[in-house]
Amino acid sequence: MQKLIHIDMDAFFVSVEIRDRPELANLPVAVGGSSKRRGVLSTCNYIAREFGVRSAMPTSVAMRKCPNLVLVPSRMDAYKEVSIHICEIFSRYTSIIEPLSLDEAYLDVTDCKLFKGSATLIAQDIRETIHRETGLTASAGISSLKFLAKVASDYNKPNGQFVITPSEICSFIAELPLNKISGVGKVTFEKLKSLGLEYGRDIQGVDQSIINNNLGKFGQVLYQRCQGIDKRGVETTRVRKSVGVERTFPEDIDDLDTLCSILTDKLIPELKRRSEKYLHERKISKLGVKIKFNDFHQTTKDFTYPNFDEGIFLDLLTEVVKRGDGKKVRLLGVHIGLSDIESKSQQFELSW
CATH class of the missing domain: 3.30.1490.100 (DNA polymerase, Y-family, little finger domain)
Structure with missing residues (x-):
C-alpha cells in the first residue's frame, strides 16, 4: 500500500517576505501588484485572511477589506531559490517527488526506511527540517490515496499535519464536503447540491449513472474518489499541455x-x-x-x-x-x- 505525503508551504511567498523583513511579522501582509495597475494578490498571511483577504483577490478589493494591508511586490527569484532548497530536503527522504508548484509537492515515502517507515513521523521530520533550515513552516497531509493526502494537508494549517489511515478512509470520505475534493469548484458544487449531493456519503449511496449523466467524465472520477478509489501514484515527470x-x-x-x-x-x-x-x-x-x-x-x-x-x-x-x-x-x-x-x-x- 502506498504511503503518500502532500507538503504545502504556509502562505509561501509572503512568509519568505516576512522572514526577510521581520518588522512585518505582526502586520497584515500580502504579495501582489499595485491596485493602481489592476493588480491581483499572489498570497497573503493569516493575519490578512482574518479581514477576508484571499489569494487571487484584486488588490483594490483587498485594500478595501483591510486598509492597513502591507503590499509587497513579488520577488520570484527569491521564492525559486527557497523552493530549490526545499526540494533538496525532500530528496533526503525519497526520490519519488511530484512538484505541483513552487510551494507544494507530493512525496511517495512507501520505501523510506527512516522512522521505521512511519509516514507520519517522516512528514513531521520533513516539516521540522524545513523550518530549521529555511525559517519557514509547512503543513502536511498523509494518506494512502493521493487526493486524500492533498485534502489532509489543509486540515491543520498553518504548521500542522493530518493523517488519514487506511482504516479511516471510508468514514472520513463519508463526512467530507464535496467541495474539498480537487476539481469540485463553486459551479460544480452548486450543481451537486441541487441534486441533493453535498457530502461524500451522499455520493457513496447514489447510483453512479446519476453522477456521470450530470458531470460527464469528471463524474466518474468523483464517484470513484468517494468510494475510496484513487489509483494514481506520484508522478516524477509532468508534461506541459x-x-x-x-x-x-x-x-x-x-x-x-x-x-x-x-x-x-x-x-x-x-x-x-x-x-x-x-x-x-x-x-x-x-x-x-x-x-x-x-x-x-x-x-x-x-x-x-x-x-x-x-x-x-x-x-x-x-x-x-x-x-x-x-x-x-x-x-x-x-x-x-x-x-x-x-x-x-x-x-x-x-x-x-
Whole structure:
C-alpha cells in the first residue's frame, strides 16, 4: 500500500517576505501588484485572511477589506531559490517527488526506511527540517490515496499535519464536503447540491449513472474518489499541455478594434516567443482566447487547429467578446494546446 505525503508551504511567498523583513511579522501582509495597475494578490498571511483577504483577490478589493494591508511586490527569484532548497530536503527522504508548484509537492515515502517507515513521523521530520533550515513552516497531509493526502494537508494549517489511515478512509470520505475534493469548484458544487449531493456519503449511496449523466467524465472520477478509489501514484515527470499569455488592462476596454490590436501586436508575438522551446518537438493542437469581463466573469473559446493563425485568433476573440453582451473587458489572454508527446526524449520535469 502506498504511503503518500502532500507538503504545502504556509502562505509561501509572503512568509519568505516576512522572514526577510521581520518588522512585518505582526502586520497584515500580502504579495501582489499595485491596485493602481489592476493588480491581483499572489498570497497573503493569516493575519490578512482574518479581514477576508484571499489569494487571487484584486488588490483594490483587498485594500478595501483591510486598509492597513502591507503590499509587497513579488520577488520570484527569491521564492525559486527557497523552493530549490526545499526540494533538496525532500530528496533526503525519497526520490519519488511530484512538484505541483513552487510551494507544494507530493512525496511517495512507501520505501523510506527512516522512522521505521512511519509516514507520519517522516512528514513531521520533513516539516521540522524545513523550518530549521529555511525559517519557514509547512503543513502536511498523509494518506494512502493521493487526493486524500492533498485534502489532509489543509486540515491543520498553518504548521500542522493530518493523517488519514487506511482504516479511516471510508468514514472520513463519508463526512467530507464535496467541495474539498480537487476539481469540485463553486459551479460544480452548486450543481451537486441541487441534486441533493453535498457530502461524500451522499455520493457513496447514489447510483453512479446519476453522477456521470450530470458531470460527464469528471463524474466518474468523483464517484470513484468517494468510494475510496484513487489509483494514481506520484508522478516524477509532468508534461506541459498548453502555453498561454494574458494581460490585465489598467482600464477596462469596450472597443473591439483596440482588443484586436492588442491581440495581434502584443499577445500573439509574445505567445510565439514563449512557445518556441516546446514547438521544436511538439505540435500545436488547438488555439484559444480567454476574456475576463469587468464583472470578473470569465469565458474561453478554443478551436482545433495545428498552426498559429492570426485570423482564427481574431475570430475567437470576436466570439468571446459577444458573450459579454456589451460588458467591458478587464483581461485578455491567448493560448495554444500542445499535442501528445511523440517520444520519451520530449518529457521534461518541473524543477524546484
